[in-house]
Amino acid sequence: MCREPYPGRVTAPVFVLTPETVEPAGAAATAVAGDRLVLTGPEAHHAVAVRRLHPGERVDLVDGAGLRLVCEVTETAADGGRRERLAVRVVERVEEPQAGLQLVLVQALAKGGRDEQAVETATEVGADLVVPWMADRCVSVWRGVKAARGRQRWGAAAREAAKQARRARIPEVAELLTTAELAGWVRRVNDAGGLVLVLHEEATVPIGGVALPDTASSEAIDHPADEPRGGGKGPQDPVTIAVVVGPEGGISAAEVGALEQAGARTVRLGPHVLRTASAGPVALAVLAQRVGLWG
Structure with missing residues (x-):
């Protein structure tokens, strides 16, 4: 593909x-x-x-x-x-029709612009959707007007990165999710045949060893731009493969448990611990190569 x-x-x-x-x-x-x-x-x-x-x-x-x-x-x-x-x-x-597979970055809010850096690089890698996440250990907090402004900043980062990457499609930046809301989204993705991978340094399964959804027949499809993306069940919905990245302080045990109970898989990215700004884009690059998007 x-x-x-x-x-x-x-x-x-x-x-x-x-x-x-x-x-x-x-x-x-x-x-x-x-x-x-x-x-x-x-x-x-x-x-x-x-x-x-x-x-x-x-x-x-x-x-x-x-x-x-x-x-x-x-x-x-x-x-x-x-x-x-x-x-x-x-x-x-x-x-360009929408591909039959969408790569999603679920990124916890981070300080110092590291989350925007993650959005930028993930867009260049090929992310189709970015989901902001308010994790328990997030230092940065979006509330009220700040939430709208934060989403606008991420959208601007995705837009400029898409131009840099010469992309005709600009990733959507979704509404900010709490952990409970994220668990519900994970459950819907899982029920629709997708896969959500939580990056965690203590996981034993490497990202290169986890079984991926069958995308061999996921040809590019025509998809209305205003149709909901991620977790849908319609026959025209693309297969979702998402990675979840925690904040600087890491993902709490309670959060890991909630996401795993919803159907997410916990995986290890590699032998080293990466920053929150780089972990998601690196993981998406690995997955893009595995499913043939870079072929």
Whole structure:
């Protein structure tokens, strides 16, 4: 299984478009080869004022949900007031279906931006969904307005990392879960045939030795962008493989027990103890290789 069905097209810079930042309004939804579009807003500012793109250069415009417009720059315009415009000609329209397998990072909140670093690297590795977790030993706490802002920061980290990785799909950042809510989510994933792995330094089973769900027949599927992801039971839902990463202080015995009772498997990542910022991305990389996503 390969997430990028068009090898050799990962060198052009990627910019994210929305219905509000493309002219004519909403034209990206039906754009085909030969159409001419204009990108506006912050992404156009980055393309024109920061990247300093010129006519004739190639760019990819993506919507974050699988649409990629392979384009050629035809004109740039800047007035110095952050109202830059990037005019392009569409060379090819590519719609990447959602893969039949989704990789999920369940990341405990961490201090010092380590959780955002985990989100960023996991996105570059190939995570499809990120779930924030308020574990017992989290030093960082999201409540009220802080929860909304924290989720926005993680979303921004995923967005920028997806652009860096030239991805057409930007991982969703889910609502913050408590341990009880996470256990319920684990149970739903398990009931749907997925797998949730809890990374723990005292586990005896290595991540490379745990049996994975059968993904051999998990072909890419068309999946509405607004359909719930993770733990679903519908015939079109992708198979979920998730890793759970604890905070700096580790996962408590009570939390491990609750997650295992819900159907999670506790595994050891390797011979060394990794930071909360790196454990999840490393585990996802191992799993991506095992299931053939990097093949």
